Amino acid sequence: MFYRLRKFLSVLEPSTLKRVKSPFEGNVLPLSMIKNTIISSNVIGPSVAVKPTSDTLRAPCDGIIKTISDKHNALIIEVGKVQLIINAGLNPQKYHDNLFVIKVREGDTVTTGMPLLSYNLEILNQIDPCFTCVLTVRQVKSIRSFSFTSNKKVFFDTVLFRLNIS
Template sequence: MFKNWLKKKNKELTLTAPMSGKGVPIADVPDPVFSGKMMGDGMAVDPSEGILTSPVDGEVVQLFHTAHAIGIRTKEGVELLLHIGLETVSMEGEGFTARVAVGDKVKTGQPLIEFDLEKVREIAASTVTPVVITNMDHVEQLETLVSGEVQSGEPMLKVILK
């Protein structure tokens, strides 16, 4: 009877651009796993620099041994996958240097992985770097805050949590 008396206010979380470059809608990522949102929803950046920074405060929960991708969990429980380029796992870590380890607490803007952008351009299928929320069951709504060119650290996505 009193359920609607006090309405719960949803929390918001802002994801910043993890690198400078061109913002790319997730639907335009040239890989059906990402564009079809099979891994989750988000956005991508086609980088103009070779450093991936944290888009949120959180904890590193996964770091691929090849350092081409990383998973971060926020205190709100949102889990992110940041995947540098497409088909970069085939590079077997060449040109990638992790600056963090699993279990590390990270702050927004903190360098996570440095990479040789020219080498990625030469070898990988694409340099487009998806930033995906992998547990969308925590998300009520996702709003894109940028289009076109983005700067590292600039607000990129607004997440309304359930």
Template sequence: MSITSVLSPIAGRAVALQDVPDPVFSQGMVGYGAAVDPPHQVVEAVAPVSGTLLKLMPHAFVILTADKVGVLVHLGLDTVALEGEGFTAHVAQGDAVEAGQPMITYDVPAIVAKGLNPIVPVVVMDERKADNVVASEAVLEGADVDSGATLFTANA
């Protein structure tokens, strides 16, 4: 069994996953984790773990760690409809990335202006046991978290 520390990809207010206003995330359909409500400014979303960039879309990315833990970062809710508007990628699919490395510039005000929720769910892909994800104190308290601070740990 491995323990993976998953870092916050952005600064903001930590949010429990069940409080994300989207059932796909709040009910753990994609996996379990936590979320961050970003400040309404342009932010750099960074890699929450080190590994290989398995999937890169303008609004989301998945990193596969050396221990085969897949971590999804989804920038905003329903942002796939924007077809990349408001997002600038700094990496390419297949790249080796380090935790804390800038991945995507996220124009939060542009997302809010389109009437979309800018919250950023971060989940362990295909994790079916909520107990395998342990939220940080910041998530439990709904406190502010810095980019690169531990958001949760995953026991895989």
């Protein structure tokens, strides 16, 4: 019964409204705990931070890989006119060149749930005890207000928010 209702409601959802799922699994952290003031102050855009419990980051929605960082710990996914910035760790100066295994290239089209990068969580937690993953929505004029999920723990299938990409 709930399956049919969910399927019916998905038809009513406008095509410009994208569900953005969590690219990581773990425990949601308050932004006040993030020492990076650009992220904690939402300078670039609204963010959600997670203390990861898995070693993989996945595509939060369909899009195009716009940029990959030199250390392979961060990337930008373009979704319509919106850019999603995904960071695995916020201290790239601490990370060795081979800690992150990137699974995509710039220009690749990705689909929801597709693996983007992986890492050794145990080693990263030793190198950086504050190792945190962050998803930031780069602010653009077309974004209407939205709020992130209030869940304390997220999984790959957790919808973080809905984004109007029109």
